[in-house]
Amino acid sequence: MIGRLNHVAIAVRDIAAASEVYRSTLGAQVSAPEPLEEHGVTVVFITLPNTKIELLEPLGAESPIARFLEKNPDGGMHHICYEVDDIGAARDQLVNSGARVLGSGEPKIGAHGKPVLFLHPKDFNGTLIELEQA
Ligand SMILES: C[C@H](C(=O)O)C(=O)SCCNC(=O)CCNC(=O)[C@H](O)C(C)(C)COP(=O)(O)OP(=O)(O)OC[C@H]1O[C@@H](n2cnc3c(N)ncnc32)[C@H](O)[C@@H]1OP(=O)(O)O
Numbered sequence: 763m764i765g766r767l768n769h770v771a772i773a774v775r776d777i778a779a780a781s782e783v784y785r786s787t788l789g790a791q792v793s794a795p796e797p798l799e800e801h802g803v804t805v806v807f808i809t810l811p812n813t814k815i816e817l818l819e820p821l822g823a824e825s826p827i828a829r830f831l832e833k834n835p836d837g838g839m840h841h842i843c844y845e846v847d848d849i850g851a852a853r854d855q856l857v858n859s860g861a862r863v864l865g866s867g868e869p870k871i872g873a874h875g876k877p878v879l880f881l882h883p884k885d886f887n888g889t890l891i892e893l894e895q896a
């Protein structure tokens with residue numbers, strides 16, 4: 763069901779400082795920050811030859827990454843995003859196999875303008891998984 767690795771996300775407190783580390787110290791191609799109110803995060807994408815890194819900074823009082831940053835004050839790896847061909851079919855198959863889809867179960871439009879869903883980390887070896895329809 764899962765296909766390519768779309769991105770690995772890192773939660774950070776200060777996205778400008780984190781962007782500078784990737785730009786200057788690691789010599790990567792870094793996008794401008796983009797606020798995504800519906801997701802409660804500001805995102806920056808770092809383009810690598812084979813995948814992307816997503817930096818996430820909390821946005822708003824209800825940010826889903828706020829508690830993660832309380833537990834991980836230096837920041838840390840937050841989720842991995844796999845591509846799927848048909849997100850509705852993937853969701854139905856996962857729910858039938860007992861996995862928990864987070865939120866309403868209806869895909870939201872993600873940072874790339876495509877439908878995304880999240881799967882509970884407790885069902886996937888302690889790793890939060892995002893699915894993006896390719
Ligand atoms: C838009 C863009 C895009 O790419 O398109 C994005 O990615 S937006 C990216 C931001 N959006 C999201 O993350 C949406 C989906 N996330 C969520 O619904 C929530 O963050 C959540 C349900 C995973 C966790 O909610 P929470 O922080 O309120 O809950 P808790 O702190 O009680 O966490 C419950 C248990 O899961 C663990 N846990 C929480 N977050 C993570 C994580 N990222 N990776 C691994 N484990 C995690 C906690 O340690 C805890 O375990 P223990 O009990 O053992 O301590």
Ligand SMILES: [Co+2]
Pocket residue numbers: 769771816841843892
């Ligand atoms: Co993501």
